[in-house]
Amino acid sequence: MAASSSFSLSQALLSHSLPTHCSTQQHSDRLCLSGFNLSSISGTKPNKSTLRQISRAANPRRRVASRSTVKAAAVETLEKTDIAVVEKSINTIRFLAIDAVEKANSGHPGLPMGCAPMGHILYDEVMRYNPKNPYWFNRDRFVLSAGHGCMLQYALLHLAGYDSVLEEDLKSFRQWGSRTPGHPENFETPGIEVTTGPLGQGIANAVGLALAEKHLAARYNKPDNEIVDHYTYVILGDGCQMEGISNEACSLAAHWGLGKLIAFYDDNHISIDGDTEIAFTENVDKRFEGLGWHVIWVKNGNTGYDEIRAAIKEAKAVKDKPTLIKVTTTIGFGSPNKANSYSVHGSALGAKEVDATRKNLGWPYEPFHVPEDVKKHWSRHGSEGAALEAEWNAKFAEYEKKYKEEAAELKSLISGELPVGWETALPTYTPESPADATRNLSQQCLNALAKVLPGLLGGSADLASSNMTLLKMFGDFQKDTPEERNVRFGVREHGMGAICNGIALHCPGLIPYCATFFVFTDYMRAAIRISALCEAGVIYVMTHDSIGLGEDGPTHQPIEHLASFRAMPNILMLRPADGNETAGAYKVAILNRKRPSILALSRQKLSQLSGSSIEGVEKGGYIISDNSSGNKPDVILIGTGSELEIAAKAGDELRNGGKTVRVVSFVSWELFDEQTDAYKESVLPAAVTARVSIEAGSTFGWEKLVGSKGKAIGIDHFGASAPAGKIYKEFGITVEAVVEAAKAIC
């Protein structure tokens, strides 16, 4: 696998450090992510003595030959840490947040001020990471689910020595082009794992990260070499707790026994509208115990550092359950007049209160100043992080020697490199192949791909047998069988989407898919949007994609959904029409690791069409049949998905009547938009204004393709409960309607 690699670490880092979600940059060839320094593994043998030197520089008192020693050393360091430096460091975090928000005159100082102690302990004492390679594979993951408090994380990344958050970045907080946007964005700031801000997403992402770790550990760890081994930490607030998505994801986290997921609940009793008493009086501890979590309460999160440390220790000791550490804090701790009030949540303190807070906390420094002793204290993370990574690289080299095949596979997951020729596994079909529902054809693709793509895993929100998403050669990913690849999400669409975002962002080679009925994308739209924004190449397998589902009726029949996703940036909305197109849709989805894909698939059987192809799908829109010449048909019929067959039949009928007819499949608007003007003109010549489209969904947006002289056949009202054929007929989604519309304009 390594032999076919053509990318270096520096390229990998470059690809990470640039925001790439703008449409012009979204190309499927940008797969060069790396979780570790490949050169140190695949090229020369790592030099153990060099490694030792690095680690000694980091901490001369300890050896780093084995992981467990490092862990012990970390605890040792922690115990010896001067309390004064800890307090100073915590106040540094607080004031970096205060100062940045003040300079921007925008932002959320309250959470960083309250959570600085747990933040400090995590990043300075507990977490294992390498600030100089934020993508080191085996790093502990940290997610700030309460993303509005991002200055906490920026301050921590700054102190820890990440190049992504320099002093100038703190000073340009929330400004145009900065690496410190208003909420944490993984695509802007190396060191940020996921994109948070919309509440509840982060804790669900963290569940996905922890799932990925447990899954990969189960698949690749050996009794003598636990090559995958990290924790996932998360801070969530009252807002995250109130959101339903967090309950969904946390129910699953306990069900799956994600013991290495440790969540800090910032219990500060304040949300934007005031005291949580006005809307949030449930017993969170009891709810989490009901969900199956281990729950610890740190009563003094403001200054009880040892309480926090002890809680983390206890959490790590509980291996079969995730742990919720409820940390009671004071929002805006240190601000004499605004602490413990909503006024410190989401706006700058104001010069006067900043002064008062400086006085109150005994902070004589200028804005953005990091005291020398704090700087010095944190400086060790550079060398320690390098040592941790080097140690792990050495461990990987050992692993590679002993477990060649597994190492190659794991490496491909870490790098995101796809096996050469993987796409040949995709099935192809001829017009003689039996008619089938695209949901079934999708299952054929999934099962074919799972054999060649070690990172493909996923499942459905309790509709596996309807969505046809089971991988037949694998069992269920469960607490005691985490090596398996069928994930059972239960009826939790929103949590499912966000968990898949976490899986996708764990390492580039993991390719999560998830499934439900297309209409229920409404339940998970916030997570899907974040897939698109944060460049998580999740594959959304959405079946029952129209009135074609029949009797379940309008609550289950999507109408506006295709249009609603075509309007969303950085996502591919694919609606294949038959077997070849379904295979093509999967090819596109697999290649697009930095944007999600939604596959809209039929419940009902569809014919295998003449002229359909994988290559066609890659162009978004293409001609499946044409009896005209000179790029000037009398009429162009455009269909998608289950209605392409209708367009094809109407084409035949019109041709029988003497017309020249082009039939175009429009499987993905986004892909077509990315083609050259010449190609577009070759498919939809400007001179041919007689165009009819047919799609069993909203006509909203179709004017772009059919023009003011064309006709869009679709459904601009809700569906109905009846057998599918009857609804198609009653709603006029028929061959006759296409023929009639075409005759009227050509």
Add this chain to the structure above:
Amino acid sequence: MAASSSFSLSQALLSHSLPTHCSTQQHSDRLCLSGFNLSSISGTKPNKSTLRQISRAANPRRRVASRSTVKAAAVETLEKTDIAVVEKSINTIRFLAIDAVEKANSGHPGLPMGCAPMGHILYDEVMRYNPKNPYWFNRDRFVLSAGHGCMLQYALLHLAGYDSVLEEDLKSFRQWGSRTPGHPENFETPGIEVTTGPLGQGIANAVGLALAEKHLAARYNKPDNEIVDHYTYVILGDGCQMEGISNEACSLAAHWGLGKLIAFYDDNHISIDGDTEIAFTENVDKRFEGLGWHVIWVKNGNTGYDEIRAAIKEAKAVKDKPTLIKVTTTIGFGSPNKANSYSVHGSALGAKEVDATRKNLGWPYEPFHVPEDVKKHWSRHGSEGAALEAEWNAKFAEYEKKYKEEAAELKSLISGELPVGWETALPTYTPESPADATRNLSQQCLNALAKVLPGLLGGSADLASSNMTLLKMFGDFQKDTPEERNVRFGVREHGMGAICNGIALHCPGLIPYCATFFVFTDYMRAAIRISALCEAGVIYVMTHDSIGLGEDGPTHQPIEHLASFRAMPNILMLRPADGNETAGAYKVAILNRKRPSILALSRQKLSQLSGSSIEGVEKGGYIISDNSSGNKPDVILIGTGSELEIAAKAGDELRNGGKTVRVVSFVSWELFDEQTDAYKESVLPAAVTARVSIEAGSTFGWEKLVGSKGKAIGIDHFGASAPAGKIYKEFGITVEAVVEAAKAIC
């Protein structure tokens, strides 16, 4: 109020019995809903002796002079009920479900078979309703949150004597045009309170219904006359429990102390993918205790009728908490080979298994047969229901005599009739009025309307001070202050939307509004879609509607949201540009009681524009300025919301350069679509193809308005974190861009 009423009960029933969500039928004048027989109240004095006769016919052994007597009688009846008839009735329910699903060869027999006992006890022994007036105001509400089991409810409505579900309706289950669609739909089937099927929605709707009852009871009940007094019952399944929305809504239900909400949790351990063990192993009881519910476990839901009865009695005795009755049942009870398996969940049993089930349960009857003794047993509900309503009408007459003002107000809430001249309360503005954010102007409207509309109540998902939704003259709706009208939803958008659907469907005069940032409609889209489908006129107050929110960045900046709602059927997407347009948007939203409205409002200040008007908004698109003649301007500039000001300024600049320019505000595409062709031509003449639109959102769909020769200025990628002005400039949402585009085409 009654004097101004021009509608009768028969009209009211007619309006209910027709599906009205098709766009051609959605007119604001269709407000004629009635919750009680107005003629018996507002006209002649009710004749007590007649009432007594009706009630005696129903049950000669008891008097109905007071409500409590009826209740006691009901219990008495229940105690005397022959167990054999109960069992036969329960099996009737089971077989009506089996037979209907079998005939349709589609549907979900499992739940009705398992829940028939609790269904029977609720509809036959516990609930207070009048089958001949499904809209009687003081009826107990029942919600089948597990909507796929709708045959349970259809069977119950049929037995209870509702005209909406006759034998022929059961026989046309899931067929075109039937009143028994695949999931319960309030707009199709009188007797169905809300539209369910998408899981978790129903329990949240039920929370809204119970909130409405508690609120109205607090406002209108008197120590001597508790005129508002009913329970809300709901059946939810494992699927509902897994969905995050149910946790959100149930957390609020306990917070609000909704003691008259009684939820049956059908604990059958089976979901579509198999045993709930594969994805749902949390302790639901403990979670609900954590949420603050009273929890009861009925261990034998299959035959433990007295257990179920006792649980309901206990639930009613707990007045300060909602109650969850966990009823352990066997899905598909009675089917010898399919019970307790997923195979009975969602498909017909098949002829062989139907036979086996008939044998197993000793059911010798033909399909759809209701045995005579069962028929006779249920027949009393017609007269009893009439008596209940008549008794309540008498009570209302007493109430009206003593509390004239309150009675008039309550009557208007029950009928949905708006006070004459209410719209004059809306504020108006001149170009000289100070610039302001439309979110602030929205608050002025809300506060003005709350004074004249007794049914207006609502709130925000923890963003009241950002969404500007507080009604200043009212306090918070809370457990101990349920008469107040500011609802604090916490950070629970999805639950909020579905709760508002419940409030809206409780009685036509309640007008719920709810608020969050526009981008977070993604969290609640499933609830919004159901507002549209089920004709709930909820007002969605969605602020921070574009990149204009600035520093919070792309996670918070809507891009595709306007397009995504323009594509959704039966919803009004309104984006007002200034004070007059905001007032106009509220006028439209209040008048549209059968379709929801979304108001997209700015965070940033906007000028009051010359030419804007309430009347203009009502037409959806209208001219705000024009220096052309003969309906032939050189160019048409189209703007919405915050960008209308940009279009207006560009218009001025182009006019200074000698062009004739029309500036059009396009506040609602849906309303414009409903205008006459002549009006449309007067605003957007076909001959003028030089058109430029500007909107700080996706251009998807704008081709319809600007045509292939025009230009749509918008944003087709994600936003950015920076001050708003900077983002507008960098993204080219500027006067200069409009002027340049216009010059290029005219």
